[in-house]
Amino acid sequence: MTSIFRKAYFFLIGLFLALPIIVVAGVSVNAKQTLAFPPQGFSLSWYGEIFFNPEWRSALFASVTLALLSAALAVAIALPLAWFLWRRIAPWANIFQVLGVAPFTLPPVITALGMLTFWATVGFYGQPWTAVVSHAIFFVTLPLVTLSLGFTSIDRSLVEAASTMGADERTIFRTVVLPLILPYIVSGYAFAFVLSLNEYIVAYMTVGFTMETLPIKIFNALRYGYTPTMASVTVLFVTTAAVIFGLVARFGDLPKLLGAMSSDGK
């Protein structure tokens, strides 16, 4: 395709994708408590608000804690499963692979509602840790897919060599397998972390009435009074996501990672 057409097309798509973020970034620097654009005056106080206003700070703390823990749990579920599927021939175990991908493939409201009815039935509804478990299950797909890809890229002759030299299963895993799949563990963790940080509906249906994560806080602010802090949080989120995915791209093979992810998703 001709390069002028291509440039124009990419410019328009880029504009479409960037426009809401530009406007929100503009709103976030308003001097007064208005959502005006172009901004009236300039102030970074709304960014300070995220860290100094106790309500926003506790929401930030809740979100980050939730994302750190649930991503770790998701990896802890995905790693042994992916390893087992790579190491053993057990066709029936593939059912767990399907179960791992299902929560993410179905419309999110379904996972959310399933979690809500479950936690309400067993009587833990509203406890903060239920959100950690719910998010870990919801996002287990991401480390599972990256790790499955990581395992298929391991040259089996390396493992064979270690085995011939007398290494037992545990030693092989620690000294050969783990270093090779570490990048995939990190990117799986990163994907789960960023998505958990942004997730609204599952968090809302599990702990929405007892604690506020940042997305829940923004949603409540949307209903009960706008403030530019919502805009500054949005900018913070976009920046965080871009930095984390940028790091994944810097230290890993992003096109390859995505090439596998989508073909696995269908």
Next chain:
Amino acid sequence: MRREPPQKLGDYAPLLFPAAMLTIFFVVPFGTMIAVSFFQRLQGGFYTPAFVFDNYARFLSAFFGGVLGFSLFLAITVAICCVVLALPFTYMLTRMGRKVQVVWLVALLSILSLSEVIIGFAWSTLFSRTAGITNILVALGIMSEAKALTPSFGAVLTGMVYQAFPYTVLVLFPALVRLDPTLTEAARTLGASPLKAFFTVVVPALRNTITATLIMVFIFALGSYLLPQLLGRPQHWTLSVLITDQAIYQSNMPFAAAMAVFLVLVTLGLVALTVIAGRKGEAA
């Protein structure tokens, strides 16, 4: 070390934790939801175990039919818009340098990971009277007075296309990377213009991929639970919004669960279609 079947019981040990977690916290909740969909609703947001079809019988109302019809229509429109926009974009992206590709992929992933709350907030700001795009048009002298563009169907559609576009690109990306570049080269050598080569060679070669992508984006759009509520009027609410509304605000869990089960069935039917489309693609 070759792959081998598990020799002894201990070999299954690594499977224990993942299997237990996925069973207890996904299969059981899913089952609970199905069970609740047959429960009897009581006053005040409670429900009691029963086996009634009342919650499913409510599907037969004209109101529900309207919501379902609108949800399907909206998701199809979003899917078509996204694929039409994303196909040429992704095709050109796969033919660019690696560095450029990575920058775009990072940007797309960042937008894809954004919460619906944030996307809804951003677009409602962009479409608002005080901070919206119309102010720019007024400043440029195109419009005489700023006005609000939301709530409206156009706003819902724009927000949802925005949300689904990065997803569409990422679904199309692997298929387009693998597309044999000699196909278009041959067409170009034989004198086809780039546009003609795109529409007569690339598009037909990707027919099955396009079908599968349409269905996947359709499912993705069907799951949008907040944008129709934030950017539209009540008549623009979809099944996902209605489920959330019934579960949280109307406290009618059994009805919400019944609708969710219905949504699962629709989704699974579509996934089956995608798999069939994919099989055909491999055979061709």
